[in-house]
Amino acid sequence: xxxxxxxxxxxxxxxxxxxxxxxxxxxxxxxxxxxxxxxxxxxxxxxxxxxxxxxxxxxxxxxxxxxxxxxxxxxxxxxxxxxxxxxxxxxxxxxxxxxxxxxxxxxxxxxxxxxxxxxxxxxxxxxxxxxxxxxxxxxxxxxxxxxxxxxxxxxx
DNA sequence: GCCAACGTTGGC
DNA sequence: GCCAACGTTGGC
Numbered sequence: 001x002x003x004x005x006x007x008x009x010x011x012x013x014x015x016x017x018x019x020x021x022x023x024x025x026x027x028x029x030x031x032x033x034x035x036x037x038x039x040x041x042x043x044x045x046x047x048x049x050x051x052x053x054x055x056x057x058x059x060x061x062x063x064x065x066x067x068x069x070x071x072x073x074x075x076x077x078x079x080x081x082x083x084x085x086x087x088x089x090x091x092x093x094x095x096x097x098x099x100x101x102x103x104x105x106x107x108x109x110x111x112x113x114x115x116x117x118x119x120x121x122x123x124x125x126x127x128x129x130x131x132x133x134x135x136x137x138x139x140x141x142x143x144x145x146x147x148x149x150x151x152x153x154x155x156x
Numbered sequence: 157g158c159c160a161a162c163g164t165t166g167g168c
Numbered sequence: 169g170c171c172a173a174c175g176t177t178g179g180c
Contacts, residue, residue, distance in 0.1 A: 132161045
């Protein structure tokens with residue numbers, strides 16, 4: 001069992017969009033980084049908890065919680081020439097990119113800002129607080145996950 | 157919109 | 169396999 005943090009740009013797809021999907025479930029497509037792909041393919045498991053994080057926007061931080069409801073399967077956008085995620089070097093026989101499905105669990109009434117996360121002495125391992133870490137899928141160790149979750153709920 | 161820090165590509 | 173050039177990410 002693992003915990004994760006997935007980044008998303010709320011202008012493209014936000015926590016509210018996830019909450020409004022049918023079954024409050026959506027496939028997490030468009031991951032085009034090998035390290036993130038390897039996490040998705042090898043380590044993201046059914047039932048894992050996922051922090052949803054808004055990036056590249058006015059209010060950057062953790063906004064909610066989701067869970068994995070389907071493990072890795074081929075990301076269909078890699079085969080679609082119309083998609084911005086199209087990868088001509090990938091083929092259906094040998095898909096290069098995968099995605100998982102996640103289901104909305106909770107939106108925190110107040111977001112936990114990146115600035116605050118960085119100021120927490122308890123939080124030292126998560127990729128967010130490390131310099132130059134740009135992964136859009138990152139593991140969160142259990143102790144830090146629990147601490148962050150309690151702070152999110154406390155702010156709510 | 158800037159720019160630092162990465163990741164990827166491709167010539168050699 | 170090196171590395172320069174280029175592209176992308178993402179906080180500010």
